[in-house]
Amino acid sequence: MSRVINGVRNVDPAITEAVNAAIAETGYVPNRAARSLVTGRTFSVALVVSAPDDEPDFDDPFIGRAFADPFFGRIANGALDELTERGVHLILQRVNSAAARAQLIGHLRQGDIDGVLLISVHALDPLPRMLVDQHAAVVLFGRPVDPIAISYVDVAERDGAALAAEHLVSLGCRRVAMICGPLDTPAGGDRLAGFRDAMARHGHPYVPVIEGNFTLDGGESGMLMLLDDEPALDGLFAANDLMAQGALVALREAGKRVPEDVAVVGFDDSSAALAARPQLTTVLQPVEEMAKEMARLLLARIEDDSLPITSVIFDPTLVIRDSA
Amino acid sequence: MSRVINGVRNVDPAITEAVNAAIAETGYVPNRAARSLVTGRTFSVALVVSAPDDEPDFDDPFIGRAFADPFFGRIANGALDELTERGVHLILQRVNSAAARAQLIGHLRQGDIDGVLLISVHALDPLPRMLVDQHAAVVLFGRPVDPIAISYVDVAERDGAALAAEHLVSLGCRRVAMICGPLDTPAGGDRLAGFRDAMARHGHPYVPVIEGNFTLDGGESGMLMLLDDEPALDGLFAANDLMAQGALVALREAGKRVPEDVAVVGFDDSSAALAARPQLTTVLQPVEEMAKEMARLLLARIEDDSLPITSVIFDPTLVIRDSA
Numbered sequence: 001m002s003r004v005i006n007g008v009r010n011v012d013p014a015i016t017e018a019v020n021a022a023i024a025e026t027g028y029v030p031n032r033a034a035r036s037l038v039t040g041r042t043f044s045v046a047l048v049v050s051a052p053d054d055e056p057d058f059d060d061p062f063i064g065r066a067f068a069d070p071f072f073g074r075i076a077n078g079a080l081d082e083l084t085e086r087g088v089h090l091i092l093q094r095v096n097s098a099a100a101r102a103q104l105i106g107h108l109r110q111g112d113i114d115g116v117l118l119i120s121v122h123a124l125d126p127l128p129r130m131l132v133d134q135h136a137a138v139v140l141f142g143r144p145v146d147p148i149a150i151s152y153v154d155v156a157e158r159d160g161a162a163l164a165a166e167h168l169v170s171l172g173c174r175r176v177a178m179i180c181g182p183l184d185t186p187a188g189g190d191r192l193a194g195f196r197d198a199m200a201r202h203g204h205p206y207v208p209v210i211e212g213n214f215t216l217d218g219g220e221s222g223m224l225m226l227l228d229d230e231p232a233l234d235g236l237f238a239a240n241d242l243m244a245q246g247a248l249v250a251l252r253e254a255g256k257r258v259p260e261d262v263a264v265v266g267f268d269d270s271s272a273a274l275a276a277r278p279q280l281t282t283v284l285q286p287v288e289e290m291a292k293e294m295a296r297l298l299l300a301r302i303e304d305d306s307l308p309i310t311s312v313i314f315d316p317t318l319v320i321r322d323s324a
Numbered sequence: 325m326s327r328v329i330n331g332v333r334n335v336d337p338a339i340t341e342a343v344n345a346a347i348a349e350t351g352y353v354p355n356r357a358a359r360s361l362v363t364g365r366t367f368s369v370a371l372v373v374s375a376p377d378d379e380p381d382f383d384d385p386f387i388g389r390a391f392a393d394p395f396f397g398r399i400a401n402g403a404l405d406e407l408t409e410r411g412v413h414l415i416l417q418r419v420n421s422a423a424a425r426a427q428l429i430g431h432l433r434q435g436d437i438d439g440v441l442l443i444s445v446h447a448l449d450p451l452p453r454m455l456v457d458q459h460a461a462v463v464l465f466g467r468p469v470d471p472i473a474i475s476y477v478d479v480a481e482r483d484g485a486a487l488a489a490e491h492l493v494s495l496g497c498r499r500v501a502m503i504c505g506p507l508d509t510p511a512g513g514d515r516l517a518g519f520r521d522a523m524a525r526h527g528h529p530y531v532p533v534i535e536g537n538f539t540l541d542g543g544e545s546g547m548l549m550l551l552d553d554e555p556a557l558d559g560l561f562a563a564n565d566l567m568a569q570g571a572l573v574a575l576r577e578a579g580k581r582v583p584e585d586v587a588v589v590g591f592d593d594s595s596a597a598l599a600a601r602p603q604l605t606t607v608l609q610p611v612e613e614m615a616k617e618m619a620r621l622l623l624a625r626i627e628d629d630s631l632p633i634t635s636v637i638f639d640p641t642l643v644i645r646d647s648a
Contacts, residue, residue: 018342031434033360042357047416073396080418092371092414094404110355216599249601275540275599277573 032089036111044089045298046113047076048104050120050127051096071270071287072119075141078291079117086299088114101127108136114302117141117294123184137301139294143186143311151297153290153312157187158194160283160316164237164265165198167281167318171263173235177208179222179247181239191239191267212243216272219246227254234262235324241266245276248323263324278322286314356413360435368413369622370437371400372428374444374451375420395594395611396443399465402615403441410623412438425451432460438626441465441618447508461625463618467510467635475621477614477636481511482518484607484640488561488589489522491605491642495587497559501532503546503571505563515563515591536567540596543570551578558586559648565590569600572647587648602646610638 036042049072076090083090091113095104104127107113115137120128123145131138132148140152168176178195181188192209199207210225212218219238223246226233238244244266248258256262258278266273269284293312301307360366373396400414407414415437419428428451431437439461444452447469455462456474464476492500502519505512516533523531534549536542543562547570550557562568568590572582580586582602590597593608617636625631 018345021342032431032436033357033366036357044413044415076416077418080416084418084424089368090416091368092400092404092416094401094408100408107356112356245599252601272599275569275596277576 042114044091044113045115046091046093047117048093048095050125052122052124074287075291078288079295082292082295105134115298117298121185137298139298149309151310153293155285155314155316157190161191161194162198163283163318165195168235168263169202173263175233176235177226177233179210179212179219179238179243181214195237214240216242216246219243220250223247223250236262236264238266241268241270241272241280241282244280245272248276259324265324269319281321281324282319284317284319290314366438368415368437369439370415370417371441372417372419374449376446376448398611399615402612403619406616406619429458439622441622445509461622463622473633475634477617479609479638479640481514485515485518486522487607487642489519491589492559492587493526497587499557500559501550501557503534503536503543503562503567505538519561538564540566540570543567544574547571547574560586560588562590565592565594565596565604565606568604569596572600583648589648593643605645605648606643608641608643614638
C-alpha cells in the first residue's frame with residue numbers, strides 16, 4: 001500500500017488518538033473496528049472478480065460465468081487457506097461497472113480494505129491499471145493482458161502446452177490440431193504459441209488451429225470444423241478441459257473413438273476432466289496452490305509497501321487418464 | 325441479533341463516545357471502521373460454508389466439493405446482487421472445525437460481522453444449532469436437517485420431484501426408477517418422498533430406488549445397478565443433474581438411447597444439465613433468486629432482531645430439453 005493511500009487512510013489522527021485513549025482507559029479488548037482505527041489496517045482483503053462493462057446482474061455473460069465456474073471456488077478456497085490462518089477476512093466483490101470500480105478504489109483509499117486479490121481475464125478491463133495507478137496492494141491471478149507493473153501468479157502456460165504436444169507426439173499422432181482460447185487473453189495466446197513451438201521442434205511445423213472461447217459449445221463446434229477440414233485427424237489439444245469435453249461430444253457423434261482414432265489432451269485438470277468420458281488426459285494447473293501464493297504475496301506487500309513487484313510462476317504437470 | 329450480542333458488541337461506550345466526538349470536531353467523513361464503532365454495526369455479513377469435522381485443508385471431501393461446485397458461486401453471486409446495492413460487505417468463510425466454529429461465534433459476539441448466510445448440508449453439522457443458541461442473525465440455504473428455529477430459503481422439493489414424475493408419466497413411461505440423494509439430507513429425503521407420492525397417485529406405486537451421493541460417479545454406478553435389476557426400464561428420475569449426467573454415461577455404454585429407450589429427468593438446472601448429452605430435462609431451482617432472498621431476510625433481521633423466524637419456499641419449474 002502506498003504512502004498516498006496511507007495518508008488518506010488514517011481518517012484523522014484525532015480519531016486514532018481518541019480510540020487509543022479509550023482503550024487504554026477501559027482496558028477492554030478491542031474488536032476489529034477499534035483495532036483497525038488504531039493500526040490503520042483492516043485485516044480484510046477483497047477477492048474481486050472484474051469485468052470491463054456495465055452489466056446489470058448475474059446474467060452478465062462474463063461475471064455470471066466466472067462465479068459459476070468451479071475455478072472461482074478453487075481460487076477462493078486456496079486464498080482462504082492462507083488468510084484464515086492469519087486472521088484476515090476475505091471479502092467477495094463483483095466489479096463490472098465504472099461505479100463499482102470507483103467504489104473499490106474508494107474502499108482502498110478510505111482504508112476499508114487492505115488490498116485486492118484480482119481475477120480479471122478480459123483484455124478491455126481497466127481495473128488492473130487503475131489499481132496500479134493508485135499504488136494499491138494488489139495481486140493478479142494470471143499474467144496481466146497489458147504489460148503493467150503488477151504482481152501476479154501464473155502457471156508456465158507455454159511449458160504446459162509443450163507437455164501436451166510432447167505427449168501427443170510420443171503417442172505417434174501425425175495429424176494434430178488445436179482448439180485454442182481467445183487470442184486476446186494471455187492464456188489463449190501463450191498456450192497456442194507454446195503448442196506450436198513444441199510441435200515444430202518435433203517435426204510438425206503445420207498445426208491447424210480453430211479459435212474457441214473456453215466453453216463446451218466452443219469445443220464442440222470447433223471440433224466439427226476441424227473434422228470437416230481434416231477428416232484424418234488423429235490428435236487434438238484443446239486449450240481448456242471444457243473445450244476438450246465439447247470436442248469429445250463432437251468426436252463421438254462423428255463416430256470417432258477416443259483415444260484409438262483421435263487422442264485428446266485438455267488443460268486445467270478441472271472437474272470437467274473427470275466428468276468427461278473418456279476421462280481427460282490434461283495439463284494440471286495447481287489453482288489452489290497458486291491462490292495461496294497470491295494471498296501470501298498480498299499480505300507481504302501490505303506489511304511492507306517497499307517490496308518489489310513480484311511474479312510467481314508455477315510448473316504445470318501432465319495428468320494422464322484415458323483420452324490420450 | 326439478540327440483546328446479549330448487542331451488549332457485547334458495543335465494546336465500550338467510551339470508545340463510541342470518543343469516536344463521535346472526534347468525528348464531530350474534525351468534520352471528517354468516517355471510514356467503515358469508525359462508522360462501525362459509532363453505529364454498532366459492521367455492514368459486513370459472512371457467507372459460511374460449513375462442515376462438521378476437522379479437515380485440514382481444501383482436500384476436505386465436503387468443503388472442497390462445496391467450493392468447487394458451481395452451486396456455491398451461484399449463491400455468492402445472488403447474495404452479492406442484494407448486498408452490494410445496500411453497501412454491505414460479503415465475507416467468505418470456511419468453517420470445518422471446532423476452532424473455526426468458535427472463531428465465527430467470537431466474530432459475532434465482538435461485533436466483527438452482523439450476521440451469517442449459512443450453507444450447511446451435513447446432518448451432523450453442529451453449527452446451525454450453535455448459531456441459533458447464540459441468537460445470531462442467520463439464514464440457512466435449504467431446510468435445516470434438524471427441526472430447529474432458524475430462518476431459511478428453500479425450493480419446494482416435493483413439488484419439484486412431483487413435476488418430474490408427472491412429466492415421465494405423461495411421456496408414457498411405465499417402468500420408472502429413481503436415483504435419490506443421501507437420505508440423511510432434506511433434499512435427499514424430500515425429493516424421494518415427493519417422487520414416490522406423485523408416481524403412486526398416477527398408478528405406479530412401486531418405484532425401484534437406488535441411493536446415490538449427488539456425484540457423477542454415483543449416478544453412473546446407480547444406473548448400472550438399476551439396469552441389472554430392471555433391464556426394461558424406460559424412465560429415470562435422478563435427484564440432481566450431476567447424477568443424471570452420470571446415468572446418461574451408463575445408459576450410453578449399455579446401448580440405450582435417450583430419450584427413445586429411457587427418458588431421463590434431473591434436478592437443479594445446473595451447468596451439468598447443459599453439459600450433458602443429450603441436454604437434460606430437469607427441475608429448475610432458482611438458486612440466485614433464493615440467495616438474494618437469503619440476503620434480504622438477513623438484512624431485515626439485522627435491522628430488527630424482533631422479527632420472527634421466517635422461511636421462504638420457492639416454486640420449482642420443469643425445464644424441458646432433450647433427455648425426456
